[in-house]
Amino acid sequence: MFAVAGVEGLRNAIAFQFGNEGRPLGRVWHTALRILAVLAPVGSFAFLALWLHDRSQLAFLFVAIAFPFAAYLQTVNIVYLVRGAVERLNTQNASTVGAGSAVVIFIAVVGFHANIIVVLSIWAAGHVAAALWATVGLPGLLRAAENAPDATAATERLWPEQARFALKGGASAAVTLIALRIDIIIVGSMLAKNSLGIYTTALAVAELLTALSRSVTWATTGRISTAPRAAAVALTAKVIRLLLAGQALAATVVFLVGPAAIHVFYGPRFDGAGLLLRIVLARTVVYSVDGVVSYFISVRAGRPGTQFAFELGTLVLCAVSTSLAVGRFGLVGAAVAATATFLIAFAVKLSYFTHVAGVRPRDVLLPQLDDVPPAVRLRLARVRPVAR
Numbered sequence: 001m002f003a004v005a006g007v008e009g010l011r012n013a014i015a016f017q018f019g020n021e022g023r024p025l026g027r028v029w030h031t032a033l034r035i036l037a038v039l040a041p042v043g044s045f046a047f048l049a050l051w052l053h054d055r056s057q058l059a060f061l062f063v064a065i066a067f068p069f070a071a072y073l074q075t076v077n078i079v080y081l082v083r084g085a086v087e088r089l090n091t092q093n094a095s096t097v098g099a100g101s102a103v104v105i106f107i108a109v110v111g112f113h114a115n116i117i118v119v120l121s122i123w124a125a126g127h128v129a130a131a132l133w134a135t136v137g138l139p140g141l142l143r144a145a146e147n148a149p150d151a152t153a154a155t156e157r158l159w160p161e162q163a164r165f166a167l168k169g170g171a172s173a174a175v176t177l178i179a180l181r182i183d184i185i186i187v188g189s190m191l192a193k194n195s196l197g198i199y200t201t202a203l204a205v206a207e208l209l210t211a212l213s214r215s216v217t218w219a220t221t222g223r224i225s226t227a228p229r230a231a232a233v234a235l236t237a238k239v240i241r242l243l244l245a246g247q248a249l250a251a252t253v254v255f256l257v258g259p260a261a262i263h264v265f266y267g268p269r270f271d272g273a274g275l276l277l278r279i280v281l282a283r284t285v286v287y288s289v290d291g292v293v294s295y296f297i298s299v300r301a302g303r304p305g306t307q308f309a310f311e312l313g314t315l316v317l318c319a320v321s322t323s324l325a326v327g328r329f330g331l332v333g334a335a336v337a338a339t340a341t342f343l344i345a346f347a348v349k350l351s352y353f354t355h356v357a358g359v360r361p362r363d364v365l366l367p368q369l370d371d372v373p374p375a376v377r378l379r380l381a382r383v384r385p386v387a388r
Helices: 008-020 025-053 061-082 084-093 099-112 116-145 153-190 191-226 229-266 270-302 305-357 359-364 374-383
Strands: none
Touching: 008 025, 008 061, 008 153, 008 191, 025 099, 025 153, 025 305, 025 359, 061 084, 061 116, 061 270, 084 116, 084 191, 099 116, 099 305, 099 359, 153 191, 153 270, 153 305, 191 229, 191 270, 229 270, 229 305, 229 359, 229 374, 270 305
């Protein structure tokens, strides 16, 4: 996950050049392939070196095999999203690297007692199959988007711009991934292992709330990068306020029943995770919305460097505050410090979004009547009592 996060910058560069700058998608994609042809083998060789260093860690070998295909798949997905082929992409991913690989692994292990080599082979094969499937459908999407003949000179001008954008975006994605886990690293290094287990349990339960937000972000990023600016701003603001409202409601339910559920499913040894869960829920709510805000800043506003600065500041603040808090207040201190850091970072990022987008804070924080589907509004109007 950490390695593929570096390819996120290349994805965003494609979306920026095609959506914001109106460059022909075919040229933009072929430029990205040139960059990917360098990045993918480097990542693969790095994992291969890790396996050669420690042959007992067999997973590194299969990651080395799968990495070029995973990086390619992560990059080509954006072509499907900006062309509005979300359903095709979902079918492809669910059938291979998603549910498809998981089902085959389950059958192999439960039904045939497959060993770890077979499991890792199926996992790697899922990435190969997904990459091949994505390639089959790619030419049609590129032909439909292409409106100018190919030109080598135009491609040459594209690649340095794309490389710079990808470098900033990739660094931002990598720092984001570290920032999300820096508190776990600190807790693991400063406290006992059982404390780490309790802390990660609380985070894992809280992060179940992000499933909906990932789906919404996945379905809307293509339109945010390609729609006219006013429409992209309106869509981003709507997604932010709806996700905030929905995630806050879901977090309220988890706040009430989460500790009891942890006791039932994990046992009394993990009861301490209940309080931590309640503390980190606020962090999960804002993180659920962070993806769409960050995407607008990096891609639609064309500010990957600013986005990197935000994420680096979050990482540093979270590392310092968690280190100070965990030594004095233990797990509760770590949870409070990390949650406060993400709340502050989100407030700063949201303020920047409202500035560059030209919208009011209430437009992104408070649900509006237009957010209710017309059919629902009509039905509510019909059941409203008539004044006598």
